[in-house]
Amino acid sequence: MVVDQGPVEHADRLFHALADATRREIVALTLTGEHSVSELARRFPMSFAAVQKHVAVLEGAGLVTKRRQGREQRVRGNADALREVHRLLDELAALWRGRIDRMAAILAEPDPFDSDPSDSDMAGSDRAGSDTASSDTADGRPADNERADGEERRA
Amino acid sequence: MTVIDVKKDPEALSLAISSRFEAPPQRVWRIWADPRQLERWWGPPTYPATVVDHDLAPGGSVTYFMTGPEGDKHYGWWRVRTVDVPHRLEFEDGFADDSGRPNLDLPTTIVRVQLTADGESATVMTIESTFPSSEAMEQMVSMGMVEGMSEALGQIEALLAGAPA
Numbered sequence: 001m002v003v004d005q006g007p008v009e010h011a012d013r014l015f016h017a018l019a020d021a022t023r024r025e026i027v028a029l030t031l032t033g034e035h036s037v038s039e040l041a042r043r044f045p046m047s048f049a050a051v052q053k054h055v056a057v058l059e060g061a062g063l064v065t066k067r068r069q070g071r072e073q074r075v076r077g078n079a080d081a082l083r084e085v086h087r088l089l090d091e092l093a094a095l096w097r098g099r100i101d102r103m104a105a106i107l108a109e110p111d112p113f114d115s116d117p118s119d120s121d122m123a124g125s126d127r128a129g130s131d132t133a134s135s136d137t138a139d140g141r142p143a144d145n146e147r148a149d150g151e152e153r154r155a
Numbered sequence: 156m157t158v159i160d161v162k163k164d165p166e167a168l169s170l171a172i173s174s175r176f177e178a179p180p181q182r183v184w185r186i187w188a189d190p191r192q193l194e195r196w197w198g199p200p201t202y203p204a205t206v207v208d209h210d211l212a213p214g215g216s217v218t219y220f221m222t223g224p225e226g227d228k229h230y231g232w233w234r235v236r237t238v239d240v241p242h243r244l245e246f247e248d249g250f251a252d253d254s255g256r257p258n259l260d261l262p263t264t265i266v267r268v269q270l271t272a273d274g275e276s277a278t279v280m281t282i283e284s285t286f287p288s289s290e291a292m293e294q295m296v297s298m299g300m301v302e303g304m305s306e307a308l309g310q311i312e313a314l315l316a317g318a319p320a
Contacts, residue, residue, distance in 0.1 A: 015168060018168070089165060089170055092170050093163070093172055100172070101157060102195065103174075103176070103183075103196045104157040105196075107177070107183065108177075
């Protein structure tokens with residue numbers, strides 16, 4: 001696919017960083033206020049070194065920033081990086097919005113399979129509702145023209 | 156607007172998008188169940204899809220390729236997990252190599268589709284896409300970028316402008 005490597009690699013780091021529950025919690029905590037690594041270590045049932053490692057992953061993904069204050073390392077969440085995750089999910093939403101808009105355009109047309117008996121085989125034998133059967137016949141129309149139309153579009 | 160709700164869950168790497176169509180679930184189901192209709196909406200106009208196999212039954216598979224502006228072909232597949240006509244469809248969505256064989260080195264996505272009747276003649280469709288890994292997300296993002304960059308946007312806007320509010 002036609003894609004710039006840079007942003008994708010960055011996205012990869014972002015999602016990898018957020019794939020861990022502890023790291024997500026660290027991001028949440030440090031977005032509302034700065035915390036030292038030792039403060040964070042006290043909140044989680046793990047060693048200082050383990051928490052430090054998680055913070056390093058988050059720092060690598062740009063989700064938190066670290067600064068030294070005296071003997072402490074202070075960690076602060078980076079709201080911009082989280083916005084980036086949202087932006088990427090927005091891209092995915094755009095993909096589906098495109099598909100849904102195309103679906104709507106198709107659904108606005110007469111249904112080419114409305115009066116095609118083979119369709120019920122394809123749709124499955126356990127078709128349950130009688131609720132839908134009536135509407136199938138209500139706007140039923142000759143299938144052949146519609147099918148030819150569909151083939152043309154495909155070509 | 157067709158799309159009525161978009162829920163992003165950055166922590167779960169998932170997206171749920173709901174839309175409403177003026178058609179009963181049985182009709183909406185067919186845009187998934189009929190390969191000729193499916194290939195008209197799956198790919199953006201610049202990457203139209205051609206469905207090769209289409210077996211919409213649990214354990215069945217759908218295979219397709221999308222053809223790019225340079226004639227480049229991108230193969231993909233679904234492995235169908237759950238089918239409850241005309242209400243529920245769940246499948247794994249993956250990439251394939253140039254001969255159409257599933258490429259299991261590349262990540263997959265789980266797509267859950269739910270169709271709920273809204274009154275007599277309308278349907279609310281909810282699609283939930285879950286990304287099992289950052290790699291899967293990366294792939295889907297790259298596809299989103301293809302869609303974003305394509306002239307599809309212009310066509311979508313034209314469609315929206317012409318659609319009743």
